[in-house]
Amino acid sequence: MDSDTIAAIATAAGEAALGIVRVSGPRALAVAGAVFQGAAGCPLADAPSHTVQYGWVVDLATREPVDEVLATVMRAPRSYTREDVVEFSGHGGAVAVRRVLDAVLAAGARPAEPGEFTKRAFLSGRLDLAQAEAVLQLIRATHDAAHTATLEQLRGGLSAAIRRLRERLLAVQAHLEVSVDFPGEEHATWSSASVDEQLRDVAQGVDGLLAAAARARPRVHxxxxxxxxxxxxxxxxxxxxxxxxxxxxxxxxxxxxxxxxxxxxxxxxxxxxxxxxxxxxxxxxxxxxxxxxxxxxxxxxxxxxxxxxxxxxxxxxxxxxxxxxxxxxxxxxxxxxxxxxxxxxxxxxxxxxxxxxxxxxxxxxxxxxxxxxxxxxxxxxxxVPSEPEGPWVTSARHDAALRRTAEALARARAAAGGGLSPEFVAVEVREALDQLGGITGESVSDELLAEIFSKFCIGK
Ligand SMILES: Nc1nc2c(ncn2[C@@H]2O[C@H](COP(=O)(O)OP(=O)(O)O)[C@@H](O)[C@H]2O)c(=O)[nH]1
Ligand SMILES: [Mg+2]
Missing domain, CATH: 3.40.50.300 (P-loop containing nucleotide triphosphate hydrolases)
Known part of the structure; x- marks a missing residue:
């Protein structure tokens, strides 16, 4: 994992009462502490976790005041990124918050990339990928229904449903793999009927999610x-x-x-x-x-x-x-x-x-x-439904992954029903597992991660 200490403005540009600069990484306390002068005289590095210190951000070289701020200290792992985090709440607007950021960068932080804080939250295991994507959707929500649906996703509703489906498929997978490894051995005999029944159950779960998504589409999008x-x-x-x-x-x-x-x-x-x-x-x-x-x-x-x-x-x-x-x-x-x-x-x-x-x-x-x-x-x-009847799949990416899961399950069932050997069934079950894992992030490529997080704004 990236061990740079990163910083960015977390609030929107424009005239505003407050502007927040967020700093995260192993050196967050040192970097933020180097430009912070607390009114109580307590260095940031000594501040207990989850406390707020009043003071000034000052220029690193000249010690001239830059902005009057509240500094919130959140020590690893109890933070959004699970790293040490400091947030300076200063004045909003075009200049003050940018100058606070400049001071922090001069003290050794590097500018964060779009979505990098949330990416770190994902990589540290604090959020799974579906939850991380919900953060982006939540920020972009333009009406209450989109907000409700993505909040549910952020709280892990979709992730839990996907996890349950994956667990059932993993059991089938294990069963099939034993049959592949020890063909003909007594404990390894597999019943295509029972495999088919289990796959059908999972396929019904997937179809249910897709159907709920289709019903929810007009409400959410x-x-x-x-x-x-x-x-x-x-x-x-x-x-x-x-x-x-x-x-x-x-x-x-x-x-x-x-x-x-x-x-x-x-x-x-x-x-x-x-x-x-x-x-x-x-x-x-x-x-x-x-x-x-x-x-x-x-x-x-x-x-x-x-x-x-x-x-x-x-x-x-x-x-x-x-x-x-x-x-x-x-x-x-x-x-x-x-x-x-x-x-x-x-x-x-x-x-x-x-x-x-x-x-x-x-x-x-x-x-x-x-x-x-x-x-x-x-x-x-x-x-259109007014309330979700389960987790609402709101992203086209998740919808596509569920469709591919359904297709792989259909092929797996055809293979099992067609009397093919367990290897053929196992290949398709593996594909279904990968597709589901792509939603929650268990199986995603670095390229896909980069693409997903690049859609975020800087500071999130
Ligand atoms: N008097 C009047 N003229 C209208 C009204 N709505 C549209 N128009 C006119 O009808 C013409 C065509 O309008 P437009 O919106 O471009 O039609 P469209 O081709 O159906 O998109 C324009 O000259 C409009 O000013 C209306 O409610 N009253
Ligand atoms: Mg027209």
Missing amino acids: GAVTVICGRPNVGKSMLFNAMLRRDRAIVHPRPGTTRDTIEELVVLDGMPLRLVDTAGLTDTADPVEQAGVSRSHDALAAADIALWVVDRSAPLTPQDAAVAVRLRGRRVLVALNKVDLPPQAAEAEIRAAAPAAPVVPVAARSGLGVPELETQLVALLRPT
């Missing part, structure tokens, strides 16, 4: 809400109205929106991945055509379609074609441009999307948009 309709009905203007800012280009010329644009909005605690799309139309323009094809893809993945219809113009065959596309999907109709004299017959629109509620709006002024949002949430709320 946002329900995919695709704004669709023919060109020029005001999709982009409605998108902007719902975001309360000018995100997408709005223009009277049809075909302005070429690509899909996605933003997260949180309505009454419900996260939505709001997608603005190119108008659904037949077009000869290859670029617009590519946009239309993306719109179709977005629609295919939608939890709900927000169909925008321009009430100020008669319905067109293009509108009818969109309605056909939306058949069988969950739809909410935004009857737009109600600030203009009506042209489209509402009965015709209701007939085109019989099950869909219709909300009149004027995207331009924002009229009706809150009602539209209330309807949207009312339609989505019953479809």
